[in-house]
Amino acid sequence: MSVDYIEQLNNIIAVRSQDEAKCAASLEDLIDVVTSDTSGIEELTNDFEQILTNLLSVYVSLGDQAKFQNILVHLRGYFTQIPKARTAKLVRLVIQALRKVTGSQELQVSLCREWIEWAIKEERTLLRQRLETELAEILLEEHRYQEAIEILSRLATELRKVDFKSQLIEVYLIESRTFRGLGDFSRAKASLAAARTNAAAVYTSPLLQGQLDLESGIIFTEEKDYRTANSYFSEAFDSFSGAGNVRAVDALKYGLLCKILDGRPQECATSYANAAISLSSIKGGEAVHGSEIEAMLEIAKAAEAKSLGQLNQVMESRPEDFQKDPVVAANIKNLIDSLEEQHLLRIVKPYSAVELSRIAEMINLPVSNIESKLVQMILDQKLKASINQSDGILNIFEAEEENEILTQSIELISQMDGVVDALYTRCKLMS
Numbered sequence: 236m237s238v239d240y241i242e243q244l245n246n247i248i249a250v251r252s253q254d255e256a257k258c259a260a261s262l263e264d265l266i267d268v269v270t271s272d273t274s275g276i277e278e279l280t281n282d283f284e285q286i287l288t289n290l291l292s293v294y295v296s297l298g299d300q301a302k303f304q305n306i307l308v309h310l311r312g313y314f315t316q317i318p319k320a321r322t323a324k325l326v327r328l329v330i331q332a333l334r335k336v337t338g339s340q341e342l343q344v345s346l347c348r349e350w351i352e353w354a355i356k357e358e359r360t361l362l363r364q365r366l367e368t369e370l371a372e373i374l375l376e377e378h379r380y381q382e383a384i385e386i387l388s389r390l391a392t393e394l395r396k397v398d399f400k401s402q403l404i405e406v407y408l409i410e411s412r413t414f415r416g417l418g419d420f421s422r423a424k425a426s427l428a429a430a431r432t433n434a435a436a437v438y439t440s441p442l443l444q445g446q447l448d449l450e451s452g453i454i455f456t457e458e459k460d461y462r463t464a465n466s467y468f469s470e471a472f473d474s475f476s477g478a479g480n481v482r483a484v485d486a487l488k489y490g491l492l493c494k495i496l497d498g499r500p501q502e503c504a505t506s507y508a509n510a511a512i513s514l515s516s517i518k519g520g521e522a523v524h525g526s527e528i529e530a531m532l533e534i535a536k537a538a539e540a541k542s543l544g545q546l547n548q549v550m551e552s553r554p555e556d557f558q559k560d561p562v563v564a565a566n567i568k569n570l571i572d573s574l575e576e577q578h579l580l581r582i583v584k585p586y587s588a589v590e591l592s593r594i595a596e597m598i599n600l601p602v603s604n605i606e607s608k609l610v611q612m613i614l615d616q617k618l619k620a621s622i623n624q625s626d627g628i629l630n631i632f633e634a635e636e637e638n639e640i641l642t643q644s645i646e647l648i649s650q651m652d653g654v655v656d657a658l659y660t661r662c663k664l665m666s
Contacts, residue, residue: 240269240282248289255293259302262290266306270313280321287325291332300342303333307346315357323362326350330369343373364390368405375413383413400433404443407433411450415457424454445474449486453562456489459569461497465490476513483514484528491531492566495538496573503535527563530556534567543574543598576612579605583618583631591627602627 243265251258269283287306294302307329314322330346333339347370354363367386374383387410394403407430414423427450434447452467468490475483487510491503507528530553537545550557550567557567582597583589591609595602609629612618619632 241285244286244289251293255296259290259293259297262286262293266290270310276316277318280317284325287328291329295332295335298336300333300336300339303329304342304346307350319359319361322359323365326362327365327369334373340373340377344370347373364402368402368409372409375409375416378416380413380417387413400437403433404430404439408446408450415454420454420457427451427454441474441478442480445471445478445480445482448474452489456493456562456566461493465493465497468493472510476517479517481517483517488527488531489562491535492563495535496566496570500535500538503532507532526553527556538570541574541577543578546571546574575608576617579608579612580618583629586631588628588630591629
């Protein structure tokens with residue numbers, strides 16, 4: 236019987252491209268047949284899951300949000316007949332598919348809340364915990380951070396009591412992302428450390444391990460430890476590409492960004508070439524040839540040439556590639572600041588004094604912008620100079636040559652001071 240259902244599924248999917256609406260209707264009919272088959276409900280759950288997965292894929296293509304809500308209501312009776320763990324998996328499967336539909340965020344939240352209430356009423360603890368985890372992630376993506384934190388904190392406390400490590404990993408990982416969204420990096424690191432501690436004690440799927448490594452890389456990027464971050468992104472890329480997950484593209488993108496920020500933009504082309512081989516086998520891996528990676532490679536060329544003008548040209552020609560990802564947007568700003576500083580240092584290097592208006596003219600930026608940037612560089616001790624604001628002149632000081640004899644003398648005196656203190660202490664004890 237099981238073979239018959241799979242054969243019917245394959246026959247329906249074979250003609251999907253001709254009429255997706257008709258395909259959806261046929262799959263819905265097949266769902267009804269399987270759920271009404273009482274000959275072996277538990278034995279048919281794998282067949283049912285395959286049929287439901289294909290039906291949800293068609294729903295995503297159609298973009299009809301109401302169908303997701305209707306299928307859950309339709310299957311409510313069936314869920315009471317199958318194991319609780321399987322129910323939790325299937326309900327989450329529907330909501331995760333809905334998350335692929337653009338503009339469905341409001342329905343995602345309402346469905347999660349509705350089914351959380353149902354799970355509480357039916358005493359389905361596992362389903363409730365899974366859905367609350369899903370809801371917290373949806374709220375995170377909607378930037379409703381405080382609501383997400385409230386759910387996650389309560390969930391973490393509950394899961395720690397029963398030592399449910401596999402679920403705790405997900406909860407702590409989402410919590411880390413939420414704190415990062417709030418700009419609280421110390422708590423984000425603490426949550427990530429808790430997630431990794433639990434992950435070390437149980438089996439972690441390659442996909443989840445990739446998410447942990449990706450989050451680690453992002454946090455190290457925020458701390459400007461680009462070399463460590465890049466190693467995590469490399470691990471994340473291997474995990475995602477090995478699992479056939481298109482998020483490998485994100486790991487590659489961030490890895491290229493770290494190489495650029497670490498002063499190694501010349502390595503980006505080779506890294507991309509090596510990654511493209513792995514991504515070619517991933518469904519959706521062609522995205523590696525898309526605009527975001529292409530933009531990152533152009534940024535690498537600008538950074539290698541140390542050309543602020545070339546960088547600005549790339550930014551202006553494709554702003555959407557840098558604005559939609561907050562990680563990229565924040566760190567590209569750091570790159571722009573670095574190139575601006577290098578450019579300013581090259582301009583002022585030949586001078587002992589130069590008018591701010593002349594610098595502004597050479598860079599084609601307002602004098603006020605140039606002045607504020609130079610002030611910051613002076614405060615950060617990146618430039619030894621002073622600004623005469625009344626005349627609008629930058630006075631550059633010559634770099635003082637280090638006196639090696641003086642440095643060594645000071646070090647010797649410091650060591651002798653320590654010896655004298657030690658002798659004094661010994662003499663005092665002997666007396």
